[in-house]
Amino acid sequence: MAGALRIHFTDRDFRHVQLARSADPMWEAILGLHVLTTSPAGLPARLRPWRRRARERLRGGSGSELRSACRLLSDLAPADAAYFPDFLTPTESEEGLAAALSTLRATPGARLARELREAARYRPLPSWTRRLAAGDRTLLGSVADAVHEFHTRLIVPDWSEVEATIAADRAWRLEALEAGIEGVLTRLTPFVWREPVLTAPYPVDQDLHLKGRGLRLVLSFFCHTRPIAIADPNLPPVVVCPVRRQPEEPGIAARPSAALAALLGTGRARVLAALTATFTTGSVAARLNMPASTVSGHLKVLRDAGLVRSERAGTHVVHRLTAVSRQLLGR
Structure with missing residues (x-):
């Protein structure tokens, strides 16, 4: 009971x-x-x-x-x-x-x-x-x-x-x-x-x-x-x-829309959609089965565009969505 x-x-x-x-x-x-x-x-x-x-x-x-x-x-x-x-x-x-x-x-x-x-x-x-x-x-x-x-x-x-x-x-x-x-x-x-x-x-x-x-x-x-x-x-x-509950995701990572992929490019759109929670570069790479160097490059472009926020958490750097990218993704 x-x-x-x-x-x-x-x-x-x-x-x-x-x-x-x-x-x-x-x-x-x-x-x-x-x-x-x-x-x-x-x-x-x-x-x-x-x-x-x-x-x-x-x-x-x-x-x-x-x-x-x-x-x-x-x-x-x-x-x-x-x-x-x-x-x-x-x-x-x-x-x-x-x-x-x-x-x-x-x-x-x-x-x-x-x-x-x-x-x-x-x-x-x-x-x-x-x-x-x-x-x-x-x-x-x-x-x-x-x-x-x-x-x-x-x-x-x-x-x-x-x-x-x-x-x-x-x-x-x-x-x-x-x-x-x-x-x-x-x-x-x-x-x-x-x-x-x-x-x-x-x-x-x-x-x-x-x-x-x-x-x-x-x-x-x-x-x-x-x-x-x-x-x-x-x-x-x-x-x-x-740890606090994060939004659930359909499969390994959320799928970007065709319109978002056309705007950002398929790779960057996938990386953005994968940030359903706070993740390190390595964890995003593992989730998407992408090389970490490729993910790192995509994250830099997304960060420079104001779509991703990166910050140090302990000995690691973690990445999360900004308010603008949440609107793009409809979250």
């Missing part, structure tokens, strides 16, 4: 709300696995190209270790799980993948047992997890290796798009800071802010009382259905939120 996640703030908590500065590698790996194992019909259009590319890599001749990693991680954190163990997403992930995997490998046996017992309350677990719950360090190392394999082979090739999308979304949310932190909370879709409680749909009813500890908000490229909260009330409060 569907429930709600309710996050209860006190006056002190407002001073300790953090919006993660960049993409979190552990969360993106686990949630990328969920995208990989979800039917394309259940995904937003922006994630379907990644899923298609990832499944092609999975089917490749060197994909046996990767397939084994996916099976192992899916046993622990399936896409439809109401709960998966918190030890898979340590807070040290904000310091990078290496720090997170080191923490994962060092997870205390008592915590493994406690969180796997909690997972077993919601679904039957495979028999091998009993060894993990008993503190098998070799098996725990295999879990960490599986996360590393998945992240390296399937997430890293698209990491620039992940980071750029999150950086642009973070900047949009922080624009609301002029109205104070409550302004940011009002932009935290699909949450609804009614002081002092932040509420969103959730698989189960869960109340998170911050008790002055504040809250770390992590924006995620691969999170696409609902927010996810760290379940253990004794851990630092963390909530993962999907």
Whole structure:
């Protein structure tokens, strides 16, 4: 039965709300696995190209270790799980993948047992997890290796798009800071802010009382259905939120009209129509199957004509439509 996640703030908590500065590698790996194992019909259009590319890599001749990693991680954190163990997403992930995997490998046996017992309350677990719950360090190392394999082979090739999308979304949310932190909370879709409680749909009813500890908000490229909260009330409060929903597109990219193609040229019209959201040059090139150098040239012409705005987001340059180009495209 569907429930709600309710996050209860006190006056002190407002001073300790953090919006993660960049993409979190552990969360993106686990949630990328969920995208990989979800039917394309259940995904937003922006994630379907990644899923298609990832499944092609999975089917490749060197994909046996990767397939084994996916099976192992899916046993622990399936896409439809109401709960998966918190030890898979340590807070040290904000310091990078290496720090997170080191923490994962060092997870205390008592915590493994406690969180796997909690997972077993919601679904039957495979028999091998009993060894993990008993503190098998070799098996725990295999879990960490599986996360590393998945992240390296399937997430890293698209990491620039992940980071750029999150950086642009973070900047949009922080624009609301002029109205104070409550302004940011009002932009935290699909949450609804009614002081002092932040509420969103959730698989189960869960109340998170911050008790002055504040809250770390992590924006995620691969999170696409609902927010996810760290379940253990004794851990630092963390909530993962999907990047804001962008307009859906008919296929890999919107098709330009014949009139627009005649005006701009077919290539530039395709690049303009592909900007259904904020993208890097490389991600546009991948979506259109064009050389990055060609896309870069088209973007320069479109930018000079006032049809595209380019700006730095973190370590990347991202491109988006201007008001004029939205009118041309009828958006």
